[in-house]
Amino acid sequence: MIELNDVRKVFPARGRGPEVVALDGVDLTVRAGDFAGVVGPSGSGKSTLIRLVNLLERPTSGTVTVDGRVLTDLPADEVRRARSSIGMVFQHFELMDSRTAAANVEHPLELAGVGRAERRRRSGELLDLVGLGDRAQARPAQLSGGQKQRVAIARALAARPTVLLCDEATSALDQASTTGVLELLRRVRDELGLTVLLITHEMAVVKAVCDTAVLLEAGRVVDGGRLDQVLARGDSPLAAALLPAPVADHRVAGTLLRVTVTDTAPETHVLQVLVGRLGLDVEVAGGSVETVAGGRHGRLLLRVTGADQSGLDRALAQLRDDGSRVERVAAEVAR
Amino acid sequence: MSDWSRIAPQLLDATGETLYMVAVATVITVLLGIPLGVLLTVTGPGALAPRPVLHRVLGLLVNLGRSLPFIILLVLVAPLTRGLVGTTIGSTAAIVPLTVGAVPFLARLVETSLREVSHGKVEAALAMGARRRDVVRTVLLPEALPSLVAGTTVTVVALISYSAMAGAIGGGGLGDFAIRFGYQQFRTDITLLTVALLLVVVQALQFGGDTWARRLARR
Ligand SMILES: Nc1ncnc2c1ncn2[C@@H]1O[C@H](COP(=O)(O)OP(=O)(O)OP(=O)(O)O)[C@@H](O)[C@H]1O
Ligand SMILES: [Mg+2]
Numbered sequence: 432m433i434e435l436n437d438v439r440k441v442f443p444a445r446g447r448g449p450e451v452v453a454l455d456g457v458d459l460t461v462r463a464g465d466f467a468g469v470v471g472p473s474g475s476g477k478s479t480l481i482r483l484v485n486l487l488e489r490p491t492s493g494t495v496t497v498d499g500r501v502l503t504d505l506p507a508d509e510v511r512r513a514r515s516s517i518g519m520v521f522q523h524f525e526l527m528d529s530r531t532a533a534a535n536v537e538h539p540l541e542l543a544g545v546g547r548a549e550r551r552r553r554s555g556e557l558l559d560l561v562g563l564g565d566r567a568q569a570r571p572a573q574l575s576g577g578q579k580q581r582v583a584i585a586r587a588l589a590a591r592p593t594v595l596l597c598d599e600a601t602s603a604l605d606q607a608s609t610t611g612v613l614e615l616l617r618r619v620r621d622e623l624g625l626t627v628l629l630i631t632h633e634m635a636v637v638k639a640v641c642d643t644a645v646l647l648e649a650g651r652v653v654d655g656g657r658l659d660q661v662l663a664r665g666d667s668p669l670a671a672a673l674l675p676a677p678v679a680d681h682r683v684a685g686t687l688l689r690v691t692v693t694d695t696a697p698e699t700h701v702l703q704v705l706v707g708r709l710g711l712d713v714e715v716a717g718g719s720v721e722t723v724a725g726g727r728h729g730r731l732l733l734r735v736t737g738a739d740q741s742g743l744d745r746a747l748a749q750l751r752d753d754g755s756r757v758e759r760v761a762a763e764v765a766r
Numbered sequence: 767m768s769d770w771s772r773i774a775p776q777l778l779d780a781t782g783e784t785l786y787m788v789a790v791a792t793v794i795t796v797l798l799g800i801p802l803g804v805l806l807t808v809t810g811p812g813a814l815a816p817r818p819v820l821h822r823v824l825g826l827l828v829n830l831g832r833s834l835p836f837i838i839l840l841v842l843v844a845p846l847t848r849g850l851v852g853t854t855i856g857s858t859a860a861i862v863p864l865t866v867g868a869v870p871f872l873a874r875l876v877e878t879s880l881r882e883v884s885h886g887k888v889e890a891a892l893a894m895g896a897r898r899r900d901v902v903r904t905v906l907l908p909e910a911l912p913s914l915v916a917g918t919t920v921t922v923v924a925l926i927s928y929s930a931m932a933g934a935i936g937g938g939g940l941g942d943f944a945i946r947f948g949y950q951q952f953r954t955d956i957t958l959l960t961v962a963l964l965l966v967v968v969q970a971l972q973f974g975g976d977t978w979a980r981r982l983a984r985r
Contacts, residue, residue: 529909539894542895
């Protein structure tokens with residue numbers, strides 16, 4: 432479990448520049464076994480946040496708790512020991528070029544004083560786990576980006592951590608490698624029961640692997656929760672970031688309706704009522720529906736023509752009573 | 767050319783003296799220069815163990831050592847040489863100023879090499895729970911090794927040139943030989959021969975160092 436309580440991080444002024452408030456009163460809880468994501472625009476404080484969890488960066492105020500231990504209260508050498516139970520994976524892998532894949536995986540074990548035979552056994556086991564059992568003697572320079580990140584994941588898991596931190600772990604990878612690495616992360620979480628915190632600026636990554644997510648903006652958590660719940664909320668800024676709303680074109684005649692699709696409020700019911708029962712002309716003007724966190728989620732923009740407006744309003748009210756999420760899109764704010 | 771049989775053994779001795787001075791000075795320089803370079807690096811601002819005052823003092827000493835012309839340094843360290851070796855004359859005595867001159871030189875090169883190691887790798891090790899000395903031992907030094915070898919090669923070549931100067935003031939070796947037999951006896955051929963010999967030694971060292979560094983970098 433990871434818990435940040437009212438964490439502030441202020442970087443002191445450098446030269447004549449102003450001081451930078453990178454995190455401004457952040458509360459965050461990641462339950463044991465959850466795969467959590469942090470998203471946000473560039474400069475919002477994502478990297479700072481994840482680096483606080485293993486105290487690579489110390490908070491200016493607030494507490495950091497991992498698995499019930501308040502790291503911010505521990506003396507330096509105990510923080511160091513606590514770090515070995517927190518694995519970390521980086522955007523640029525940060526493997527040691529002077530070491531083979533196996534020796535890289537053994538690196539944290541060496542630091543922990545694990546004996547040679549045990550290290551060998553463990554690195555073999557972990558390279559097998561990440562699918563690189565046959566590349567144990569390869570140097571990082573001989574591996575592809577995706578393979579390097581797999582070695583880095585094996586290294587992060589070597590000391591049997593309970594928590595895994597991923598700082599933009601797929602941002603330097605192509606699409607295929609990204610998919611592979613994400614599947615691997617998800618699989619090790621399931622098999623080892625890890626708590627994973629991943630930061631990324633790629634919404635697709637969050638949708639692919641996370642159970643929960645928070646949206647960070649200018650150092651504050653502005654939205655968050657379990658993905659299925661977040662996506663079911665029509666007005667959530669995080670949902671808007673994850674499933675960008677289709678752009679409404681008001682130059683074409685007709686009434687635009689926005690439908691938020693979830694498993695419990697499928698678009699089929701809306702269509703049945705509008706087309707089937709009221710006999711209206713309905714076309715899909717934009718949007719998408721995808722499977723996220725095991726459920727169907729999306730936003731659709733429908734264009735209705737030939738409707739009598741008061742009749743349409745009654746139908747929409749009825750639909751909302753049925754549990755559907757549908758509303759008119761005002762001409763100005765088409766979100 | 768009738769005197770070659772007289773000169774050849776002396777040339778051999780001189781070469782031996784040069785190699786002896788340079789070899790011993792190299793070993794001591796590496797033993798002192800690398801730790802000093804590490805200390806310079808880790809005490810720097812934003813580094814592993816920032817110590818602004820110590821960093822500045824070390825930096826000053828290193829710059830002092832590097833800015834003094836070697837010939838002046840030779841004279842300045844004479845008391846130290848006498849204290850350590852008992853005399854200021856001879857190849858063994860020459861090792862002292864050679865080392866004093868080369869240590870700051872190597873330390874700066876070491877600092878440059880270690881700074882090239884990305885901070886990301888250092889952080890990766892810290893995130894694994896590494897102590898600072900673990901970071902030096904398992905990250906900075908091994909990752910910078912090819913560059914450290916290259917820097918040491920440059921230092922050894924500089925030591926050979928210093929050793930020729932040290933020779934001139936009583937340290938023996940090829941520099942001394944060139945002056946006594948070549949310059950003072952107007953034997954340009956002997957001077958040139960000595961220069962050629964030094965060139966061969968430097969070339970061989972540089973080639974060896976480059977090959978080693980390249981092999982390490984290709985790992
Ligand atoms: N070591 C530092 N010293 C001073 N300011 C810093 C430092 N690290 C980060 N900052 C500042 O803190 C703010 C948040 O930075 P951070 O790197 O956490 O953002 P981010 O969300 O990870 O951005 P990106 O997506 O571009 O990586 C930025 O304004 C940044 O300039
Ligand atoms: Mg970042």
